[in-house]
Amino acid sequence: xxxxxxxxxxxxxxxxxxxxxxxxxxxxxxxxxxxxxxxxxxxxxxxxxxxxxxxxxxxxxxxxxxxxxxxxxxxxxxxxxxxxxxxxxxxxxxxxxxxxxxxxxxxxxxxxxxxxxxxxxxxxxxxxxxxxxxxxxxxxxxxxxxxxxxxxxxxxxxxxxxxxxxxxxxxxxxxxxxxxxxxxxxxxxxxxxxxxxxxxxxxxxxxxxxxxxxxxxxxxxxxxxxxxxxxxxxxxxxxxxxxxxxxxxxxxxxxxxxxxxxxxxxxxxxxxxxxxxxxxxxxxxxxxxxxxxxxxxxxxxxxxxxxxxxxxxxxxxxxxxxxxxxxxxxxxxxxxxx
Amino acid sequence: xxxxxxxxxxxxxxxxxxxxxxxxxxxxxxxxxxxxxxxxxxxxxxxxxxxxxxxxxxxxxxxxxxxxxxxxxxxxxxxxxxxxxxxxxxxxxxxxxxxxxxxxxxxxxxxxxxxxxxxxxxxxxxxxxxxxxxxxxxxxxxxxxxxxxxxxxxxxxxxxxxxxxxxxxxxxxxxxxxxxxxxxxxxxxxxxxxxxxxxxxxxxxxxxxxxxxxxxxxxxxxxxxxxxxxxxxxxxxxxxxxxxxxxxxxxxxxxxxxxxxxxxxxxxxxxxxxxxxxxxxxxxxxxxxxxxxxxxxxxxxxxxxxxxxxxxxxxxxxxxxxxxxxxxxxxxxxxxxxxxxxxxxxxxxxxxxxxxxxxxxxxxxxxxxxxxxxxxxxxxx
Numbered sequence: 001x002x003x004x005x006x007x008x009x010x011x012x013x014x015x016x017x018x019x020x021x022x023x024x025x026x027x028x029x030x031x032x033x034x035x036x037x038x039x040x041x042x043x044x045x046x047x048x049x050x051x052x053x054x055x056x057x058x059x060x061x062x063x064x065x066x067x068x069x070x071x072x073x074x075x076x077x078x079x080x081x082x083x084x085x086x087x088x089x090x091x092x093x094x095x096x097x098x099x100x101x102x103x104x105x106x107x108x109x110x111x112x113x114x115x116x117x118x119x120x121x122x123x124x125x126x127x128x129x130x131x132x133x134x135x136x137x138x139x140x141x142x143x144x145x146x147x148x149x150x151x152x153x154x155x156x157x158x159x160x161x162x163x164x165x166x167x168x169x170x171x172x173x174x175x176x177x178x179x180x181x182x183x184x185x186x187x188x189x190x191x192x193x194x195x196x197x198x199x200x201x202x203x204x205x206x207x208x209x210x211x212x213x214x215x216x217x218x219x220x221x222x223x224x225x226x227x228x229x230x231x232x233x234x235x236x237x238x239x240x241x242x243x244x245x246x247x248x249x250x251x252x253x254x255x256x257x258x259x260x261x262x263x264x265x266x267x268x269x270x271x272x273x274x275x276x277x278x279x280x281x282x283x284x285x286x287x288x289x290x291x292x293x294x295x296x297x298x299x300x301x302x303x304x305x306x307x308x309x310x311x312x313x314x315x316x317x318x319x320x321x322x323x324x325x326x327x328x329x330x331x332x333x334x335x336x337x338x
Numbered sequence: 339x340x341x342x343x344x345x346x347x348x349x350x351x352x353x354x355x356x357x358x359x360x361x362x363x364x365x366x367x368x369x370x371x372x373x374x375x376x377x378x379x380x381x382x383x384x385x386x387x388x389x390x391x392x393x394x395x396x397x398x399x400x401x402x403x404x405x406x407x408x409x410x411x412x413x414x415x416x417x418x419x420x421x422x423x424x425x426x427x428x429x430x431x432x433x434x435x436x437x438x439x440x441x442x443x444x445x446x447x448x449x450x451x452x453x454x455x456x457x458x459x460x461x462x463x464x465x466x467x468x469x470x471x472x473x474x475x476x477x478x479x480x481x482x483x484x485x486x487x488x489x490x491x492x493x494x495x496x497x498x499x500x501x502x503x504x505x506x507x508x509x510x511x512x513x514x515x516x517x518x519x520x521x522x523x524x525x526x527x528x529x530x531x532x533x534x535x536x537x538x539x540x541x542x543x544x545x546x547x548x549x550x551x552x553x554x555x556x557x558x559x560x561x562x563x564x565x566x567x568x569x570x571x572x573x574x575x576x577x578x579x580x581x582x583x584x585x586x587x588x589x590x591x592x593x594x595x596x597x598x599x600x601x602x603x604x605x606x607x608x609x610x611x612x613x614x615x616x617x618x619x620x621x622x623x624x625x626x627x628x629x630x631x632x633x634x635x636x637x638x639x640x641x642x643x644x645x646x647x648x649x650x651x652x653x654x655x656x657x658x659x660x661x662x663x664x665x666x667x668x669x670x671x672x673x674x675x676x677x678x679x680x681x682x683x684x685x686x687x688x689x690x691x692x693x694x695x696x697x698x699x700x701x702x703x704x705x706x707x708x709x710x711x712x713x714x715x716x717x718x719x
Binding site for chain 1: 368
């Protein structure tokens with residue numbers, strides 16, 4: 001048998017998202033590829049088929065576990081992640097895990113971190129996590145407080161753009177025009193009519209905390225690298241991970257990664273890092289796509305492509321959001337030979 | 339939505355939304371929470387059709403704040419929630435009680451405390467509904483036990499809150515909320531719309547919290563030109579804050595006395611075979627449905643058993659209960675908690691009477707067999 005790690009990696013292989021771990025050097029492989037991974041969220045949970053959150057949380061937590069040599073405490077707000085990992089009488093969590101309430105995870109995590117400091121346990125780190133509802137809505141006040149005090153916690157938001165656990169109601173992270181149980185596709189302006197989705201990464205940056213990043217399950221190497229980087233920094237850190245929800249979005253359960261990738265490649269979900277309030281790194285879009293392809297993959301936007309007429313205005317408005325992101329974050333290298 | 343006046347299958351939570359709209363509710367602010375989310379979802383569909391406004395707020399506290407604002411703005415307003423959300427709303431409920439802001443809050447009860455049993459029924463919020471917020475305050479709590487009754491009680495809830503300026507809480511357990519029953523709803527035109535007592539007369543003489551004969555102060559309608567001052571602080575009749583002991587006592591006394599003054603209008607209950615009953619069952623919600631069956635079975639066996647079901651849970655219909663339980667030696671209180679309603683019964687019953695609880699705290703309902711067994715056990719003794 002040939003030693004596959006010694007095989008030189010060709011450009012066209014590293015240049016794709018599908019490059020296998022076995023083609024990479026050991027150091028560049030994902031935590032998941034290691035037999036020694038912690039399995040922080042172990043198998044047997046009850047997430048839906050194709051759940052982006054289960055995938056994102058698994059990669060994030062295992063990376064955090066490796067970075068802290070397993071000395072990690074997780075605080076978890078109410079939501080899908082909490083429910084599907086803990087069906088009575090089981091748990092998927094292979095680390096100390098506290099379910100708090102819906103809105104208080106950052107505050108509880110602050111308390112845990114303070115207690116560890118009092119007890120002189122500098123080696124134990126704290127992660128708090130929640131969905132977009134628990135983070136951008138009901139837990140927003142506690143989170144802002146945690147940022148402002150610069151408490152030593154990494155907060156991870158798994159953003160699937162609505163309240164999925166209670167039956168797909170809108171949240172302040174729900175994009176415009178999306179259909180949810182409380183923003184039905186009826187009336188003159190069908191779907192979600194409010195705002196453009198609360199941009200929590202930018203709000204986190206405005207607190208000047210040491211580290212803010214966005215990540216996506218479309219790029220798991222990137223996600224792991226950001227979590228690892230965050231765990232090496234002390235103070236408040238925030239990572240916002242886009243995690244498609246096949247149930248709530250009406251996307252195929254085998255299309256979770258593709259739909260997440262289109263969100264990134266269209267510019268709707270920019271991937272970036274910021275330190276102390278300043279943007280430090282942006283993941284450039286490699287192959288720009290229009291938002292239409294992304295929207296078409298999801299039944300929550302089906303009313304925009306109704307048989308009796310396409311809602312071009314709404315599609316244009318969403319495209320404008322993507323264009324704005326591209327310009328704002330410099331997602332495309334303007335300096336090309338063309 | 340199907341036209342009214344014909345038979346339809348309706349879920350309890352949907353009946354809640356439709357009852358509210360029939361009563362004239364035109365503003366709903368809510369937040370997703372099991373097992374009450376269907377009320378918000380139904381409102382999001384139905385309110386726009388009647389030029390009402392539905393807003394999904396960022397959390398439970400904001401939802402409650404928004405309906406108080408909407409009510410002060412002159413609209414009939416409500417919110418709906420469950421367990422943890424009801425806990426979060428308590429400070430705002432106190433504000434509503436203190437500033438006398440009409441509002442309806444629905445609490446679909448699930449197992450607690452904390453996140454508890456989100457998808458399982460319970461009746462553990464009976465005392466919280468009465469005493470959830472701090473300080474001496476009045477509140478009206480209605481406890482329907484069927485889909486049709488939820489519809490009716492929502493109409494009554496708006497009637498009471500609008501005419502008395504007291505917050506009204508409607509509580510029912512998860513089973514009633516998710517129960518689908520065949521009902522015939524009245525036509526919306528046949529429902530009398532409650533009207534708040536609006537201020538009239540010269541604005542210079544207007545006192546926002548004036549003590550009147552019926553104890554209900556007139557409210558300044560926004561846009562009518564009155565200068566109105568509303569605050570969570572304790573106020574004098576002028577609406578301005580006071581710490582004067584005499585004025586403070588007068589204000590608190592009037593607010594509590596308002597409920598006493600209108601006790602007969604507020605009270606509502608169902609009474610079955612109580613006249614000669616030696617044993618009376620007192621219970622609410624889904625437990626009352628089981629109790630009604632047990633009561634019938636006991637009568638079939640020749641046992642003198644009656645059922646007293648408070649529909650207005652708070653203030654408890656004291657006069658009616660005492661009259662109904664005159665001949666009773668035992669009062670059985672089936673409830674899906676560790677014993678809350680029984681505390682009120684023990685307070686109200688005579689020294690010769692004994693109160694017996696049937697309690698379930700496991701997220702399951704009380705079945706008629708358990709109640710019948712207790713009846714037979716007491717009858718044999």
